[in-house]
Amino acid sequence: MNRTVLVIGILITAAIVALFAFSFGRDPQHINSPLVGRVAPRFALRAVGTGEVIDIESLRGKPVVLNFWATWCMPCHAEHPILQQAARALGSDVQFVGVVFGDTEENIQAFIRERGEAYPTLLDDKGKTSIAYGVGGVPETFFIDRNGKIVAKYEGPLSFEMLQTYVRKVLS
Amino acid sequence: MIALLLVLTLQTTKVPDAAQFVGAPQSTPLQGSQLDTRTIEIAGQLRCPVCQGLSVGDSPSAMAMNMKEQVRELLARGYTREQILAYFEQSYGEFVLLKPKFRGVDSLVWLLPLIALAIGGALVVMKMRKLERPVATTPSDAGDEYVNRVRQLVEKE
Incomplete structure (x- = not known):
């Protein structure tokens, strides 16, 4: 009997240790997006400032970097110059698009005036586009290939190196 | 315009x-x-x-x-x-x-508590059966020569 209890105890302890070992180093907030590998959900949103409506479908044929952000998000402030610099460097090879949710047009315009804008920023008024893309927090960036398929999703602020890696993926 | x-x-x-x-x-x-x-x-x-x-x-x-x-x-x-x-x-x-849905690894969320309950139940039953077993009436030291001699001496008196 004591031996049985010992074996069961060892098994339970081993299972718990294995679970911890598996979970250590993983971000509990990270979720693998089920949208990766699928066609990007279609939307057409109005650009802040110009008022032009940009339809994601109209960008087919060109890789797209779709960045969800907000002016109240501090990591987005850090990421902003990296995205702007990359958008200017890549020119017409890659289309960058920003989508802002949970924010006001006034805040966005003030932010853009202060920090510059190298690509269109669209306002996701009631957050429906963010919901369809499974956005859980900002910043989140989707990399869409020429065929409109989502190749990758990145959660958190992008470094220049990470951005380069993902852009290479959509360009290949 | x-x-x-x-x-x-x-x-x-x-x-x-x-x-x-x-x-x-x-x-x-x-x-x-x-x-x-x-x-x-x-x-x-x-x-x-x-x-x-x-x-x-x-x-x-x-x-x-x-x-x-x-x-x-x-x-x-x-x-x-x-x-x-x-x-x-x-x-x-x-x-x-x-x-969570009852599918793949997620099914463990539903199954593990049941498995743990079954194991616990089995252990309780095993323990109860052991406790219910009659206590041995024959002396466990029946084969001991020294004890037998002592017993015989006591019985003679």
Whole structure:
């Protein structure tokens, strides 16, 4: 009997240790997006400032970097110059698009005036586009290939190196 | 200038539609108190993606309120509970469902408590059976020569 209890105890302890070992180093907030590998959900949103409506479908044929952000998000402030610099460097090879949710047009315009804008920023008024893309927090960036398929999703602020890696993926 | 304003006005915005994910509505549109009740029920089954362990129905965050509003809108258009949950699952993954499905590794969430209960029950039964066994009436030292001699001496007296 004591031996049985010992074996069961060892098994339970081993299972718990294995679970911890598996979970250590993983971000509990990270979720693998089920949208990766699928066609990007279609939307057409109005650009802040110009008022032009940009339809994601109209960008087919060109890789797209779709960045969800907000002016109240501090990591987005850090990421902003990296995205702007990359958008200017890549020119017409890659289309960058920003989508802002949970924010006001006034805040966005003030932010853009202060920090510059190298690509269109669209306002996701009631957050429906963010919901369809499974956005859980900002910043989140989707990399869409020429065929409109989502190749990758990145959660958190992008470094220049990470951005380069993902852009290479959509360009290949 | 007027032409430009006209063009901008004519351009219509479009948000991703649930039909892209789960097809056309499969039920009748809800309204009134029925719509309110079903909205609360379904929002309670969805996890708020920006909160710690809160449902969309319970969270005061802007994201959760947007999601709840979308649930309401989909019910008003005639989408079923299954279609709405499937729509959110296709965007956020199974993480968004507060009640995991009985599928793959997730089935362990349902099975492990039952397995633990079965093992515990088996251990209790084994222990009880052992306790119920009659106590040995024959002396365990019956084969000991020295004890036998002592016993014989005692019996003689």
